[in-house]
Structure formats: structure tokens, C-alpha cells
Amino acid sequence: xxxxxxxxxxxxxxxxxxxxxxxxxxxxxxxxxxxxxxxxxxxxxxxxxxxxxxxxxxxxxxxxxxxxxxxxxxxxxxxxxxxxxxxxxxxxxxxxxxxxxxxxxxxxxxxxxxxxxxxxxxxxxxxxxxxxxxxxxxxxxxxxxxxxxxxxxxxxxxxxxxxxxxxxxxxxxxxxxxxxxxxxxxxxxxxxxxxxxxxxxxxxxxxxxxxxxxxxxxxxxxxx
Amino acid sequence: xxxxxxxxxxxxxxxxxxxxxxxxxxxxxxxxxxxxxxxxxxxxxxxxxxxxxxxxxxxxxxxxxxxxxxxxxxxxxxxxxxxxxxxxxxxxxxxxxxxxxxxxxxxxxxxxxxxxxxxxxxxxxxxxx
Numbered sequence: 285x286x287x288x289x290x291x292x293x294x295x296x297x298x299x300x301x302x303x304x305x306x307x308x309x310x311x312x313x314x315x316x317x318x319x320x321x322x323x324x325x326x327x328x329x330x331x332x333x334x335x336x337x338x339x340x341x342x343x344x345x346x347x348x349x350x351x352x353x354x355x356x357x358x359x360x361x362x363x364x365x366x367x368x369x370x371x372x373x374x375x376x377x378x379x380x381x382x383x384x385x386x387x388x389x390x391x392x393x394x395x396x397x398x399x400x401x402x403x404x405x406x407x408x409x410x411x412x413x414x415x416x417x418x419x420x421x422x423x424x425x426x427x428x429x430x431x432x433x434x435x436x437x438x439x440x441x442x443x444x445x446x447x448x449x450x451x452x453x454x455x456x457x458x459x460x461x462x463x464x465x466x467x468x469x470x471x472x473x474x475x476x477x478x479x480x481x482x483x484x485x486x487x488x489x490x491x492x493x494x495x496x497x498x499x500x501x502x503x504x505x506x507x508x
Numbered sequence: 509x510x511x512x513x514x515x516x517x518x519x520x521x522x523x524x525x526x527x528x529x530x531x532x533x534x535x536x537x538x539x540x541x542x543x544x545x546x547x548x549x550x551x552x553x554x555x556x557x558x559x560x561x562x563x564x565x566x567x568x569x570x571x572x573x574x575x576x577x578x579x580x581x582x583x584x585x586x587x588x589x590x591x592x593x594x595x596x597x598x599x600x601x602x603x604x605x606x607x608x609x610x611x612x613x614x615x616x617x618x619x620x621x622x623x624x625x626x627x628x629x630x631x632x633x634x635x636x637x
Contacts, residue, residue, distance in 0.1 A: 285531075285620065286619070287525055287618060287619050287620075288618050289521060289522070289619055290615065290616070290618070291615065292614060292615055293514055293521065293539070293616055294514070295517075374510075374513070376510055378513065406510070407510035410510060410614065411510075411513075432592070432594045433593045434592070435577070436546055436592075436612065439608075464596060464604050465594065467605070467606075467607075468579065468606045468607060469544075471607065
């Protein structure tokens with residue numbers, strides 16, 4: 285006998301992700317799921333953003349790694365509230381991990397929450413966390429073919445960062461080819477070519493992020 | 509590695525559906541998996557065989573129906589099936605402005621059960637208690 289099920293395989297995770305989202309909304313925190321390969325510059329982007337936030341805008345960070353507190357310790361030196369998730373071998377963050385991490389953070393005192401996912405262009409794409417925005421950090425040394433090879437990841441990005449853009453020419457990075465690949469799966473996401481090291485281009489990303497933050501605040505105010 | 513997490517969820521959904529129907533044994537599970545979701549059928553079956561040991565789903569065969577991703581050429585309208593790595597050029601006209609849709613599904617579609625318990629009316633008939 286055949287029984288219809290017709291359920292999303294990750295529906296249990298998605299249900300927790302919705303709870304996370306409700307909790308973030310209740311404290312008016314805009315959460316950003318930061319996904320990338322290892323070494324693309326997720327932590328660097330978070331720090332470059334933190335260094336340029338306008339006065340009065342406060343952020344917190346959830347760090348996801350297989351092991352170690354290296355990234356969390358670095359973030360903490362800037363006085364930013366941070367909690368580290370060690371997945372112990374699991375290749376992605378999932379919604380229950382975020383639910384537990386939210387307990388560790390002063391959500392009522394921050395406006396932005398960066399969730400640094402495990403460095404991996406495959407698995408994190410499948411797991412909703414409850415964040416409002418998903419961004420993918422690509423970097424020039426990885427090569428310009430990444431959107432073609434990892435379409436699932438790039439398809440769900442609300443914005444794509446191209447980090448280490450100061451090396452574009454040195455590495456012969458074909459920006460047009462990269463962009464065409466991204467546009468195949470994602471017609472709308474803006475691309476921010478920047479360098480966390482030199483600071484070039486970071487303002488454009490920050491301006492976009494702050495617009496999203498203000499827009500969310502406006503829409504909350506309008507509905508309240 | 510995310511095949512493990514995916515498989516845990518597949519097993520949980522199958523067991524839940526079988527228990528609801530008072531089924532005693534799950535013989536097969538039908539899945540719909542998008543081509544862009546980039547995981548490996550054999551790996552899911554491997555984890556499933558491990559995880560399902562001692563449950564009513566032990567020995568069940570997983571059937572994978574692939575949901576294809578389709579590219580449409582913005583220049584000539586030609587549609588063709590794609591898999592990662594995506595081809596950057598339309599095979600019909602050579603243009604490289606393409607749009608890819610679909611291939612993102614991840615669903616437990618149905619399960620096959622046997623030795624179905626014939627006392628399904630028990631729930632609706634309190635006298636059977």
C-alpha cells in the first residue's frame with residue numbers, strides 16, 4: 285500500500301527557523317546568514333562592517349565552525365557580543381543550533397545579528413536558520429566559476445560579496461563570466477566587489493545593509 | 509555530510525506517516541530531489557540503512573525521483589536541462605544570457621507499507637479500547 289506524505293524533508297528544521305525569525309522580529313533584530321567557502325573572508329567582512337557601523341547601530345555575532353573559538357575570540361576583542369557554535373563535524377548550521385545560540389546573546393540591545401555559517405558552499409544552502417537575509421561571500425582567489433559549480437548556494441543569496449577585489453587584475457578574475465553565472469540562477473542579487481583588507485568597496489555594501497535595516501524598521505513601525 | 513541530517517529527517521517523516529496509518533513495515537520511500545541540491549543518492553541510502561536499523565523502516569528501499577533544473581535562453585527562448593556545473597552558453601544560439609529555474613525540491617513524496625494493521629477504526633471507535 286502506498287501512502288502519500290508530500291512533506292518537505294527539512295520541514296522540522298524550517299519550523300524551528302520560523303520560531304527563530306519570530307524571536308528576532310520581536311526584538312527588532314535584522315539577522316544575516318553569511319555563507320562562503322573556508323577562507324573567503326566571512327569573519328573579515330563581519331569585522332569590516334563592524335568597524336564602519338554608524339554610531340548607535342549595534343551588532344552581535346553567532347560564529348559557526350566545526351571546532352575552535354578562533355573567530356569568536358577575534359570578534360570579542362572588538363567588544364562585540366558573540367557566541368560560538370562548534371558543530372563538531374557537521375558541515376552546516378541548522379535552526380536548532382541558532383535557537384540555542386540566541387539564548388546567549390543580548391538581542392534586545394542590538395540591531396544586527398551576523399550568523400557566520402560553516403565554511404562550505406554546499407550544505408548550508410539547504411538549512412533555513414530564520415535569518416532575514418542570506419549573503420554569499422565569494423572571493424577572487426576561488427575563481428570566477430563558483431556560481432556555475434554551486435548554483436544552489438548562489439540562487440538563494442540576497443546579496444553576493446566578491447571579496448579580495450584588490451586582487452582582481454592579479455588573478456585574472458573574469459568578472460563578466462562570474463556575473464553571468466550568478467544571473468543564471470539569481471537575476472536580482474546585487475554584487476558588491478570589495479576588499480576587506482584595503483576597505484575599497486565596503487561602503488557600498490554597508491549602505492545596502494543599512495537600507496535593509498532601516499526598511500525593516502520602517503515596515504515594523506508602519507505595522508505597529 | 510549533510511546527507512546524514514537529510515536522511516535523519518527522511519526517516520522521521522516516513523516513520524511518522526507509517527505510525528499514523530498503523531503500518532507495521534515500511535518497504536519503500538519515494539523522494540523528490542532537485543538536481544541543484546547537490547547531494548548523493550547512494551550516500552543517503554547508505555545513511556538510511558544505518559539509521560533505520562531496528563525501526564519498522566529497516567530494509568526499506570529509497571527511490572529517488574530527480575527534479576530537473578531547466579535553463580531558458582533569454583535570447584532565443586530555447587529550454588534545456590542543466591546540472592551543476594551549469595553550462596554558460598545556450599546550445600541553440602550561443603548566447604550566454606540564461607535563466608535557470610527549478611531543481612531545488614527536497615520532498616518525501618510517499619511511502620510504501622506492508623502488513624497494514626487492520627484496526628484503523630480503533631481510533632474512531634472508543635468501544636475497541
